[in-house]
Amino acid sequence: MTTVANGVNVQALLDAREVLKTAPEAAQFVWRASSKWQNGVHSTTTVKEFFGLGQEQTHKNEAVFDADHPDVFAAEDNGITPIEYLLVGLASCLTAGVASVAQNRGIQLRSVEATLEGKHDIRGILGADADVRNGFTDIKVTFNIDADASKQDIEALVAQSQKRSAVFDAITNPTDVTVEVA
């Protein structure tokens, strides 16, 4: 196979897969975020530590995310809307998947761009219509990929990336969520 350089260390991932097959405990990760109310509907959320491979881990840098609502919601727009973070997560997860699968399949990528559109009927969150759900009505992701591969192979990349995507799964399938007051 010709070597392609998409910058993904696929060998490390494949090795990890083999190791974790026999060590399921090490595969148990916990991702964490902590948030703080600022003012109005503005909050900041920081992400730094997580748990995995049997021990506490730390990102190189702490990341801080501002979330707010835009002017049209009569807010100050200090950051993107919380639901937009879902699009950020989905876009980055699928893109990472495309790069990894391409690397694994020996496909050289030149550019990968995606545009996402989440349709949202805000009557749900406003309580204006009890039959409208709070979340997205639907989400559409459109990939534009330039790579050394046929259209069919590129479609297969995108399909496989969805199949292995954490965020795609988290959005398309129900997750048990507990929210409590400490």
Place this chain on the structure above:
Amino acid sequence: MANSWRRERWDSFRLLTPNWQSRLPGLGYEGPDPDGYMTMGEVTEFIERFAVLSGAPVRTSTNVTSVRRTDGGYDVTTDHGEIGCRAVVIASGACNQPVVPKFSEAVPSSVRQLTPFGYREPGRLPDGGVLVVGASATGVQLAAELRRSGRPVILSVGEHVRLPRTYRGRDVLWWMDASGVWDQRYDEVDDLTRARRLPSPQLVGTPERATLDLNALTAMGVELVGRWAAVRDGRALFSGGLRNVFSLADLKMRRLLDGFDAWARTSGREAEVGPPESFEPTRVPESARLQLDLNSGEIRTIVWATGFRPDYGWLDVPVVDEKGRLRHDGGVVDSPGLYALGLPMLRRRRSTFINGIEDDARDVIGHLAQDLAVRS
């Protein structure tokens, strides 16, 4: 004899493999319709004929309740006494129990739940709608039959294998066989675990040789929903990933058919087959529902067509993995003198089907005979 066919299949059952592919060692199909598909009665007769022909000393109605390792071999306990033996071939089948997800326990009791083992024909189900779960061979066949009986049918679709019944004028399984796909060996495939877990293809054997993919079911009025993920407050929650399971199946089918085309070109078989065909992508429902209220009375029955698993409860030798699968290398089990036959992709892709036993048995019994010779 032929117990699994006699007791564990529904009334209208036919093989999805064409008659000429139903081969047992020394016995092929000799009837008038090699391209047809056997009914359950015909399969049973075929196996009975083989029993007579082979003259194997079968002890019928004898359950093995335990197999234990001894110094020189195995102690086999049956409900009719013990058998001491130097070698054992496990041929107890891959589909002894239907698999049903754990969340089925949360289904309200007003909805009747059935597995393919309990299902016989539409008339025995309560009136009203049916939710069929799983879109592999069993699921698509039962969904079609139930829909034809006039019932509203919803089919929950996860990952699946789409195939046309015929391609370029030949049975798609002819292509599998002739092009060598079915000869792919277990030690040559990329991901054997996955290959062994591959769901059965969306195929049905009918005299019309009709394709029974999801588009055919949609045309019949079957409603498609995503993979059933959970039950919450009496509601079934379906995955929103339906489009992607369609894409995966459409792409994989096309890749397989492209491989057939390439094989036909390079092997000089073009003249035997019709022109290449293309198939419409799986049609995505206008808006697939994500929830179904199980208490609403909209569906009265759930048919779980979510696969089968083997049962090794009687095997007291530590050769079964944490997922309940037998650990073996092409039928050679990791315990001297212990062998397996009749499992999916045991030694080659065709192992999954009746058609595979001849080659597999030759290889596995070859190993067994040699092992006995060495040990004596």
